[in-house]
Amino acid sequence: MFDTLKEDIQVVFERDPAARSVMETILTCPGFQAIFFHRINHWFWTKKLYLLARLGAHMARFMTGIEIHPGARIGKRFFIDHGMGIVVGETSEVGDDCSIYHGVTLGGTTWQKVKRHPTLENNVVIGAGAKILGPITIGTGARIGCNAVVVKDVPAGATVVGVPGHVVVKKEVKDQMLAQREAMAKKIGFDAYAERQDMPDPIQNALDSILDHLHKVDEEIEHLRQKKD
Numbered sequence: 001m002f003d004t005l006k007e008d009i010q011v012v013f014e015r016d017p018a019a020r021s022v023m024e025t026i027l028t029c030p031g032f033q034a035i036f037f038h039r040i041n042h043w044f045w046t047k048k049l050y051l052l053a054r055l056g057a058h059m060a061r062f063m064t065g066i067e068i069h070p071g072a073r074i075g076k077r078f079f080i081d082h083g084m085g086i087v088v089g090e091t092s093e094v095g096d097d098c099s100i101y102h103g104v105t106l107g108g109t110t111w112q113k114v115k116r117h118p119t120l121e122n123n124v125v126i127g128a129g130a131k132i133l134g135p136i137t138i139g140t141g142a143r144i145g146c147n148a149v150v151v152k153d154v155p156a157g158a159t160v161v162g163v164p165g166h167v168v169v170k171k172e173v174k175d176q177m178l179a180q181r182e183a184m185a186k187k188i189g190f191d192a193y194a195e196r197q198d199m200p201d202p203i204q205n206a207l208d209s210i211l212d213h214l215h216k217v218d219e220e221i222e223h224l225r226q227k228k229d
Contacts, residue, residue, distance in 0.1 A: 031080030089117035
């Protein structure tokens with residue numbers, strides 16, 4: 001428990017540039033406080049001390065504005081930034097090194113007493129206001145955009161945006177395209193990739209289209225050159 005607590009504190013410093021001291025984190029970071037109380041409440045829940053667990057979760061919600069059901073299973077180094085309005089349902093499962101932002105809901109879609117909330121695999125990031133609904137799985141390394149509504153499984157490494165949520169780029173495709181674009185940008189002396197986001201952007205999309213077109217033209221010229229030789 002103590003090692004987990006240290007990791008929960010350390011991850012705040014890794015992912016929140018506003019964090020300045022351990023004491024400040026413990027006393028003023030609602031995300032850390034919510035996770036700390038949840039780990040205690042979940043222990044009560046596993047010991048079938050359900051009323052005590054629910055009372056603890058209710059107090060944590062009052063203090064932090066973050067509602068995590070004590071039955072939810074949360075992995076190591078879980079990071080909550082800001083946190084107000086977050087709801088994590090009873091049968092939710094969260095892997096290691098996940099991050100979620102304010103207004104996120106891990107919600108259910110049925111009243112049946114079954115697995116009805118999402119499962120987040122490791123290294124998932126969920127943007128502010130996103131709603132992940134139902135017993136679906138968000139694959140390792142996936143990114144969910146702000147205010148997206150996701151009701152279907154998301155493959156590992158994918159980026160999802162929109163209502164309803166749809167995959168923008170899958171990891172294997174994204175990696176190949178990025179490698180091609182970066183190579184072409186380097187070849188023509190154009191550097192716009194120090195910082196890159198997966199979210200749709202009209203200007204970035206236009207630049208990507210230009211680089212893709214140049215890559216295709218470059219391949220055709222090389223093919224003609226080889227044919228001529």
